[in-house]
Amino acid sequence: MSAPPVTALTATPEEEAAIRQAVRTADPALITPTARIATAKDIPGLVDLLSDPLVSGPIYDIPRPIDPARIGAWVARSLRLRQAGEALLTVTPDDRGQIAAYSRITVWPERSSAELAGAQRADRQNSGQGAAGAARSFGFMFEVLGVRLVGLTAAIDNFRSARVIEAAGFTPMGERLSQLPDGGARRSLYWEMTREDWLTRRRLSKVDSDKT
Numbered sequence: 723m724s725a726p727p728v729t730a731l732t733a734t735p736e737e738e739a740a741i742r743q744a745v746r747t748a749d750p751a752l753i754t755p756t757a758r759i760a761t762a763k764d765i766p767g768l769v770d771l772l773s774d775p776l777v778s779g780p781i782y783d784i785p786r787p788i789d790p791a792r793i794g795a796w797v798a799r800s801l802r803l804r805q806a807g808e809a810l811l812t813v814t815p816d817d818r819g820q821i822a823a824y825s826r827i828t829v830w831p832e833r834s835s836a837e838l839a840g841a842q843r844a845d846r847q848n849s850g851q852g853a854a855g856a857a858r859s860f861g862f863m864f865e866v867l868g869v870r871l872v873g874l875t876a877a878i879d880n881f882r883s884a885r886v887i888e889a890a891g892f893t894p895m896g897e898r899l900s901q902l903p904d905g906g907a908r909r910s911l912y913w914e915m916t917r918e919d920w921l922t923r924r925r926l927s928k929v930d931s932d933k934t
């Protein structure tokens with residue numbers, strides 16, 4: 723089950739309302755031009771995508787076992803949570819219309835905080851683009867949804883994710899136990915980043931690129 727960041731912020735009522743409204747209305751095409759909110763028509767594609775252990779194996783917060791009924795309920799729940807301003811489940815089709823990636827952003831508006839999970843289809847992994855793709859998602863969470871804190875987890879042996887997360891400037895904060903939907907738990911590496919740090923890094927990298 724998705725868990726809020728270890729650091730507990732408190733949003734003002736105005737901030738909380740603005741985040742909820744942003745989650746309801748934000749366009750995932752700002753992350754990737756072809757990305758869209760997952761709906762019932764995406765259930766078979768999501769089942770195909772997530773049935774590959776190379777895709778879903780490292781992810782703790784998806785329903786298991788993966789079948790149309792569970793994925794359908796997850797899509798429906800995510801749409802309800804989007805209306806409440808608390809989650810966004812997106813899919814990215816390839817040029818043949820097959821789902822090539824998904825992402826799920828969980829938001830705690832009252833804590834001005836969010837978490838991200840997602841995966842690329844196996845043939846798109848090891849693209850060398852992991853850091854750039856993740857950075858677009860982090861920018862969307864901080865700058866479009868407007869949260870002040872993002873917490874991320876990765877399985878202990880998920881070296882690619884760790885690399886991508888640290889390339890974005892997240893601070894390693896040791897380990898935490900992630901609760902699995904079946905009631906079990908998984909040891910995870912854990913990172914956090916504040917919006918202030920995100921914006922500072924973005925400003926400094928712009929200064930660097932302006933110099934060159």
Ligand SMILES: CC(C)(COP(=O)(O)OP(=O)(O)OC[C@H]1O[C@@H](n2cnc3c(N)ncnc32)[C@H](O)[C@@H]1OP(=O)(O)O)[C@@H](O)C(=O)NCCC(=O)NCCS
Pocket residue numbers: 776777778780781839840841842843846847848849850851852853875876877880881882883885886889
């Ligand atoms: C995580 C994921 C999105 C990354 O995208 P990707 O295109 O595969 O990533 P990249 O090829 O850009 O590799 C990411 C980094 O890991 C490095 N890397 C790859 N294999 C590695 C390994 N075995 N050990 C250490 N680093 C490794 C790459 O060199 C790259 O670092 P660099 O940008 O400094 O060169 C993708 O692999 C994926 O969907 N994985 C399955 C699901 C998953 O793990 N989701 C995240 C859950 S937290």
